[in-house]
Amino acid sequence: MGFTNEQLERYSRHIILKEVGVKGQKRLLEGKVLIVGAGGLGAPAALYLAAAGVGTIGIADADTVDLSNLQRQVIHTTPDIGKTKVQSAKETMLAINPEITVNTYYKFVTSENIMELVSEYDFIIDGTDNFPAKFLINDACVLAKKPFSHAGIIRFQGQLLTYVPGESPCYRCVFREPPPPEAVPTCRQAGVIGAMGGVIGSLQAMEAVKYLIGKGDLLTGHLLTYDALSMSFRKIKLPRRDDCAVCGTHPTITKPFDYEQAGCDLKL
């Protein structure tokens, strides 16, 4: 693939980097990234991946833009209120970079559709806000042998880890099972500083970019935690568990399934 003059200019700050160059930019343009959730984490991730020229970006979300989203979901604007989040996100991404392809999935991601969805992409970003979705994405990615970035934010705190098949512990190695719904507040109940999504969602985009260009060390085998109030990042080493139910030596989970979470907000 040759670059047009416009592409050379658009991506000049990438191409000038020795770690990216023409080859790396070509990989980004050929790359396919799925973002599950067009909310606080998915918004900055989608903006940066679109701007970076990731050639195909899928975005899945079953929600519509609400006034209370705008404090942190920076891909949506006030005139977007009432639109589906995937449509609003697509319009913003294409306004930044009209040469990419954005596939929208206006639906809940479930055990029924997730394997087909992830099979079409090189890297998956978990931008969801609830434990059942996070375990579903983990299990599907492990089973489909797809790398993904997990992240979560609440209040002034965030966390992040990257899974690469065959190389690193998965999300279930660390957390095993979702906590009981009553044990954990959602962002709606607990609150979250908008910029937390910017910090952590941008780190997820960075992991996807590094994976696609094949440079640097991914956040595998570690959980990165961020506490904004004390301005501290910690990188905690994680072991891979032989007895993990999905990635262990004798897995008991062989296909994705949905956790019941009665009365809880399952919107992605």
Ligand SMILES: [Zn+2]
């Ligand atoms: Zn595991």
